[in-house]
Amino acid sequence: MINIIILLAILGYSAWVLVRFLRKSRQGACAGCSSSKSCPGCAASTVNEDHANIKRNI
Secondary structure, eight states: OHHHHHHHHHHHHHHHHHHHHHHHHHHOTTTTOTTTTTOHHHHHHHHHHHHHHHHHHO
């Protein structure tokens, strides 16, 4: 009986981690990152996206 409970706990946790990973991967690298506000790499990509949007509007 305890083996079934342990197995269900492991499988449940694995499913939860997988779902969380897939949700964050859909957001993209910087949007899914917990430090996206202070990351210099994410700030640079935002500037590049803004520049691309300005070029499209002209």
